[in-house]
Amino acid sequence: MFKKGERKHSTTSSLKQEHPEVQLHSTTPYPHRLNFYDVPPVFDVTLEEFESAALARLRILAEIESSFVRNRPHDELKTVTDGQCKKYLPLNANTASLADLQSERRTDHVGHFVLRLAFCRSEELRRRFVKAEMTLFRVRWDTDDTGERNAFLKSRSFGWEEVGAKEKEMYKEELMAVPSSIKQSELRSQSDSGQYYKVRWTRVPDLVEKRRVFLKGGWAYVPEREQSSIVFQEFQTNLEKALDMTAKALPRLDEDSRLIPILNNLSQGFLAGVPSEWLSSSSSSAEGSGVKAEEIDDLAKKHFPMCMRNLHESLTRDRHLKHMGRLQYGLFLKVLGVSIDEAITFWRRSFNKITDDKFNKEYRYNIRHSYGLEGRRANYPAKSCQQILTQEQPGPNESHGCPYRHFSEDNLQSALLASYSAQGLKTTDLPEIMHTVRAGHYHVACTRVFEITHSRGGVKKGEGVGGGESVTHPNQYAARSRELEKAKQEKAENDRDAMLVDG
Structure with missing residues (x-):
């Protein structure tokens, strides 16, 4: 593995050998916001930058795919994508004097080429990658400054x-x-x-x-x-050819054990439709925020996504969860804000069919281990949607995993109505949800359920968990749900205070 800050000399040197004509280009600042990605990065890149640049771009492409599934019109897709770009992959115009333009464009450049390596492996991945990249380029084209766009057109030959x-x-x-x-x-x-x-x-x-x-x-x-149609078609043709060439060169990377795991993770995330783990300040600050053991049951009924509702209901019914279920649910509760002491209290109350001695010997250590208090004392994060979808598939009598993927259609529809009918989910909503499930876009189905069950809190169709963003992490779902409830309560209190003042 690369150590933090270590350089990828082997990858860089091979790129220079294959593209000697672009060495001068690599030392020239990026002159335009738009980029056809004709030449690969021929500068040193740390492993950290290699991965972070790809994840930032993958978030955008995955949300573009979600927009396709949700049949968003182009104007709405453009608004959502532009918002995601500003959040995760900003790319300012030359007139933005305060922005670090070269750093932004370097990240964009590196991320594109890393994802090329990840998605050139199969015809399906290449097709989806080209479609998403084409859409991203079109959104940037539409939002680009007219003068800068014309300068970009003059900088290259389009053969017209x-x-x-x-x-x-x-x-x-x-x-x-x-x-x-x-x-x-x-x-x-x-x-x-x-x-x-x-x-x-x-x-x-x-x-x-x-x-x-x-x-x-x-x-x-x-x-x-x-x-623009000439430009878009040229971009697509160039990218398709480049992906074919990358696929032929990919076997030379198989010996590099540092890169292959990252590329595998990226491609798996794209196939699952989910880019990466949820990155939010609330995901780290939530730990120890004061959720009590006795509050979890109420929170589960109001704020948990289907995967965690299923685990909670299975635990309540059977008074037990198998190891993978305990791990998935326990880490979720940890990030939700359940302290180690409250976690031990919760699990002890839930496992009320066993003795204290058995609980202490077989379960207490694992709970403390997940909080980083035993073993190698690692601070384990909660599992993201990507991990839940692609890792450790549930077997018989196991409750972990993603219900949208692992339940039969009949069981999923029954479970959805049983879990969310009190929050406004109706039988008439199921066909739309099941359509996305059958298409394999499980996180889009989960996002639609979130919108329906939070419509009373002002969430509209297409809004997702904010700004059109889809659910990518169970804790993201729960955190946003709690935020909406808090905002609703504060509004009600303000309205009461205003009535008292008027009275």
């Missing part, structure tokens, strides 16, 4: 020819007859000089399919307002 005045006049009627994909009201606000660009029709198959261009002699006459 500007149509001269004589040729435009020759085909004036045909060009004017082509319908626009842009509404007239939107067209007025865009820069459109009436310029046309000529490219081979195979370069713009989407415009040809939609009859948005005039075709003549194998050439497509693309109006300026549709110029």
